[in-house]
Amino acid sequence: LGPTVTVGEILVEIVATKIGVGFREPVELLGPFPSGAPAIFVDQCGRIGGSAALIGAVGSDDFGFVNIERLKRDGVDVSAIAVSPDYPTGSAFVRYRTDGSRDFVYNIGTSAAARFSWTEKVEALVTRSGHLHVMGSALSMPSAWTVIEKAAQVIKARGGTLSLDPNLRKELKYDDQTEARFAQLVAMSNLLLPSGDELERAAGVEGEAASIARLFELGVGEIVLKRGREGASCFLRDGTRVDAAAFDVKEIDPTGAGDCFGGAYIACRRLGMPVEQALLYGCAAGARNVTVRGPMEGAGTRAELDDFIRTTKRLT
Ligand code: ADP
Known part of the structure; x- marks a missing residue:
């Protein structure tokens, strides 16, 4: 039915190289790395051999170039990425705290990523796509929402499917409108990929079993719960x-574990693999990506993931 398409922010990420230092004094930085949750997702999708495309915008600058070249290299259709002559590519500066959490300084709202x-x-692109994957991080961006809503209608009308990764972030604002958009998408989703408390947030009820039952009632067909070092369940x-x-x-x-997991899982499912195999590649893609600095630097091809699976122990 055509490629898996996703919509949203394309950024570069620039990271502090030392853990525990802030940005209030000069620090050593590394980057720019291509980034943005939808870009990471679609890059992993392309790398593993799934047909994938991204809708978004970059500026006509080096940061945009870094993203477009990477996506093209990895087989992603970039035909619907606009190159803005007026606004720069979005960026995020990231620092790591000693407890493992991250702080971001975002330049998204004022960039091409939001326009x-x-x-x-x-x-x-949309009229030849078979699957729309929505990342929750795009829901609070008006331009992304306009495209997502229309794309969802077109793709569903032609018999395509929809997946949602809630991707709720503490840095982003969730007002009533965003919550309503989130609920609307949950009810349209064939596949949901929550992590942490996103399962309960999506279902609107408490407890894992009750949330899953509620989501099936709403029409979701497949729920994949991501649990970090505890693996994943479908x-x-x-x-x-x-x-x-x-x-x-x-x-x-x-950064990027859940996005790489989703990219690999959805690509594998759309290539016709059973859940077991898709979960294996999803977990491998997520784990491989966290071993490398940079949001999508550890995304793997099918051969790289096969090699990773062969040579890496599982946690039980
Ligand atoms: P999200 O980033 O969306 O919260 P997770 O952190 O659960 O998602 O990561 C998605 C998947 O990636 C997990 O199910 C797991 O298989 C893998 N993964 C993530 N972090 C690690 C880690 N530190 N060690 C091993 N595997 C990991």
Whole structure:
């Protein structure tokens, strides 16, 4: 039915190289790395061999170049990425706290990342796409929402499917409108990929079992729960549950684990693989990515992930 398409922010990330230092005094920085949750997702999708495309915008600057070249290299269709002559590519400066958490200084709202629209190129892409993957981080951006809403209608009308990674972030504001958009998308989703408390947030009820039951009632067909070093579980509407253990790796940079997991999982499912195999590749992609500094630097090809799976112990 055509490529997996996603919509949203394209950024570069610039990271503090030392843990525990802030930005209030000069620090050593590393980057720019191509980034943005939708870009990481789609890059992993492309790397593993899934047909994938991204709708968004960059500026006509080096940061935009870094992103477009990386996505093209990894087989992603970039035909619907606009290059703005007026606004710069979005960026995020990241520092790591000693407890493992991260702080961001974002330049998104004032960048090209927050300014794209439904163009002829977007229309041409969407009318030949078979699956829309939505990242929750795009829901509070007006331009992204306009495109997502329209793309969801077009893709669903042609028999395509929809997945949602809630991707709720403490840095982003969730007002009533964003919550309403979130609920609207949950009810349209065939596949949901929550982590942490996002399962309960999506279902609007408390407890794992009750949340899963509620989401099936709402029409979701497949729920994949991401649990970091505890692996992942898939729940199907027919009552099937499949668990997958995580891989035992040393985490260097947690950014992008969930996005790589989702990219690999959805690409594998759309290539016709069973849940077990898709979970295996999802866990491998998430784990491999955290071993490398940079949000998508550890995304793997099928051969790289096969090698990783062969040589890495599982956590039980
Ligand atoms: P999110 O980033 O969306 O919260 P997770 O942190 O659960 O998602 O990561 C997604 C998947 O990536 C996990 O299910 C796991 O398989 C893998 N993963 C993430 N972090 C690690 C880690 N530190 N060690 C091993 N695997 C990991």
